[in-house]
Amino acid sequence: xxxxxxxxxxxxxxxxxxxxxxxxxxxxxxxxxxxxxxxxxxxxxxxxxxxxxxxxxxxxxxxxxxxxxxxxxxxxxxxxxxxxxxxxxxxxxxxxxxxxxxxxxxxxxxxxxxxxxxxxxxxxxxxxxxxxxxxxxxxxxxxxxxxxxxxxxxxxxxxxxxxxxxxxxxxxxxxxxxxxxxxxxxxxxxxxxxxxxxxxxxxxxxxxxxxxxxxxxxxxxxxxxxxxxxxxxxxxxxxxxxxxxxxxxxxxxxxxxxxx
Ligand code: 13P
Numbered sequence: 001x002x003x004x005x006x007x008x009x010x011x012x013x014x015x016x017x018x019x020x021x022x023x024x025x026x027x028x029x030x031x032x033x034x035x036x037x038x039x040x041x042x043x044x045x046x047x048x049x050x051x052x053x054x055x056x057x058x059x060x061x062x063x064x065x066x067x068x069x070x071x072x073x074x075x076x077x078x079x080x081x082x083x084x085x086x087x088x089x090x091x092x093x094x095x096x097x098x099x100x101x102x103x104x105x106x107x108x109x110x111x112x113x114x115x116x117x118x119x120x121x122x123x124x125x126x127x128x129x130x131x132x133x134x135x136x137x138x139x140x141x142x143x144x145x146x147x148x149x150x151x152x153x154x155x156x157x158x159x160x161x162x163x164x165x166x167x168x169x170x171x172x173x174x175x176x177x178x179x180x181x182x183x184x185x186x187x188x189x190x191x192x193x194x195x196x197x198x199x200x201x202x203x204x205x206x207x208x209x210x211x212x213x214x215x216x217x218x219x220x221x222x223x224x225x226x227x228x229x230x231x232x233x234x235x236x237x238x239x240x241x242x243x244x245x246x247x248x249x250x251x252x253x254x255x256x257x258x259x260x
Contacts (some may be wrong), residue, residue: 004233009171009215011217012044048084049104055092055094068096087119089125097130100115130169131150133153166212170196170212174189193231214236222248224256225256
């Protein structure tokens, strides 16, 4: 079985000015040691307004934290007022781009088709998409979690070949667990991540599936991260609220180990 290094990503959403972002990344860099980066890869996803400041800091101090974005528009340039292109992100050494976050799907009307276009655009510009999928509470209670998640995967990967698909990180984020303090049980999160991997195996073959990283997201904290990461098909976490504080996020990046 392929060994997959966990990817711990901090999605800051619409939080932190560029000055706050610099302070958090400085603290985070100070807290994490080479041994921590051995154990897990770490990415931070600040707002667009903070990307350049954080990039400058990471580059100047050679901090091995990957820079991530929260969104992108699927065109290299053009008349798209207010949008940010993959060319602009790539130029800032952005490595990971979140696509299809449930907040964008629900609050900003992002369709499956748009998510697919964004995924393709990120790959075309040699960055790595973190594709978010997940069900609502109603869907979970109706027993349609699998249908929802696999349907979102089907739509998002339209026209993506195996070589490109192998690069995509898939984040399972049950919507009812986001920002609610309610975490999916490790067993439930594992079950969905396992079916995500089976879907990848069916679509692209066992080899691609064995290297695909599947993250869990939804109220991840320093206290529950270890149990979640111990599941065989969970290869990292997409962390919202608990990533805003450097000390808490460092403890998550250490997979719950080390000093409290
Ligand atoms: P919380 O960790 O705040 O629940 O947010 C999860 C999330 O949406 C990360 O993308």
